[in-house]
Amino acid sequence: MPTPIVIAHRGASGYLPEHTLPAKALAAGMGADYLEQDVVLTRDGVPIVLHDIHLDTVTDVAERFPGRARPDGRYYAIDFTLEEIRTLLVRERFSHKTGQPVFSKRFPHVASRFTLHTLAEEIAFVQGLNRSMSRTFGIYPEIKQPAFHRREGQDISAIVLRVLEESGYRSKEEACYLQCFDEPETERCRRELKCPLKIIQLLEEKDWKLLLAAPRRGDLDAALAKVAGYADGIGPPVSLLVSEFRADGTFAATELAAAAHHHGLVIHPWTLRRDELPKSVPSFDRQMEILFGELRVDGAFSDFPDLTRQWIDRRMA
Numbered sequence: 001m002p003t004p005i006v007i008a009h010r011g012a013s014g015y016l017p018e019h020t021l022p023a024k025a026l027a028a029g030m031g032a033d034y035l036e037q038d039v040v041l042t043r044d045g046v047p048i049v050l051h052d053i054h055l056d057t058v059t060d061v062a063e064r065f066p067g068r069a070r071p072d073g074r075y076y077a078i079d080f081t082l083e084e085i086r087t088l089l090v091r092e093r094f095s096h097k098t099g100q101p102v103f104s105k106r107f108p109h110v111a112s113r114f115t116l117h118t119l120a121e122e123i124a125f126v127q128g129l130n131r132s133m134s135r136t137f138g139i140y141p142e143i144k145q146p147a148f149h150r151r152e153g154q155d156i157s158a159i160v161l162r163v164l165e166e167s168g169y170r171s172k173e174e175a176c177y178l179q180c181f182d183e184p185e186t187e188r189c190r191r192e193l194k195c196p197l198k199i200i201q202l203l204e205e206k207d208w209k210l211l212l213a214a215p216r217r218g219d220l221d222a223a224l225a226k227v228a229g230y231a232d233g234i235g236p237p238v239s240l241l242v243s244e245f246r247a248d249g250t251f252a253a254t255e256l257a258a259a260a261h262h263h264g265l266v267i268h269p270w271t272l273r274r275d276e277l278p279k280s281v282p283s284f285d286r287q288m289e290i291l292f293g294e295l296r297v298d299g300a301f302s303d304f305p306d307l308t309r310q311w312i313d314r315r316m317a
């Protein structure tokens with residue numbers, strides 16, 4: 001079995017504000033194999049690296065552009081031009097309602113200067129590191145909320161695929177995985193948009209939990225066979241692989257890992273967080289031991305790519 005890959009989730013997001021270039025540089029320095037990009041569009045149709053379709057959980061948009069929220073009170077990236085978005089300052093993730101940080105021990109809201117950037121800029125940054133460090137850091141772009149973008153009049157998948165093609169990612173040999181939660185859209189990327197890259201189907205917990213209920217093994221197989229028809233792997237939440245972690249260190253695995261491997265799919269679960277372990281997991285190391293050592297997953301999204309790199313190098317290299 002090949003050594004599992006370390007995917008830096010939004011960069012080294014356990015240490016620096018997510019999706020900033022410093023967070024990506026730190027992840028590269030920590031030895032991540034892949035750097036993740038979540039992608040949404042601006043009003044002028046430019047793909048930018050941002051986790052939410054909203055700007056108000058990681059930037060100062062509400063202070064800078066009062067009055068530009070929609071009736072639901074939220075500030076949407078697609079309502080702002082790239083030029084406007086470039087003026088925003090990025091911070092560690094916080095609640096748009098209370099202003100409080102989501103992870104209290106992470107990078108503080110100090111006066112530092114982090115900004116947003118485009119997908120093309122991040123790819124150029126990664127390729128620059130590949131050259132200067134004589135390494136191949138992979139990219140792992142996620143198409144966010146294609147149905148929302150379509151309602152706003154934009155075909156985000158076609159736009160993202162064009163940027164990847166122009167950046168030289170043109171086959172499964174490239175260090176690039178494309179990911180998306182929307183199953184019909186992911187399939188469309190392969191079949192209609194002719195995506196030539198490795199594709200990961202992200203799994204929604206609520207949809208797949210039902211398929212993992214005991215009497216529905218045939219349904220699980222059929223669902224995975226369908227995914228294997230267009231994708232190279234799955235990206236499940238850890239909770240779909242392990243139904244229960246017990247205080248004594250044992251666990252109950254679902255059928256998903258074995259079934260997905262049976263269908264030839266790689267498994268890249270999310271998200272490893274030292275500061276947000278699943279209930280009853282005694283340690284971050286134990287969680288990694290269960291996933292990599294016992295369930296044999298092929299990689300994982302980690303907010304702490306240094307710790308995941310170190311565990312894999314110590315135990316599996």
Ligand code: CA
Pocket residue numbers: 036037038142
């Ligand atoms: Ca993501």
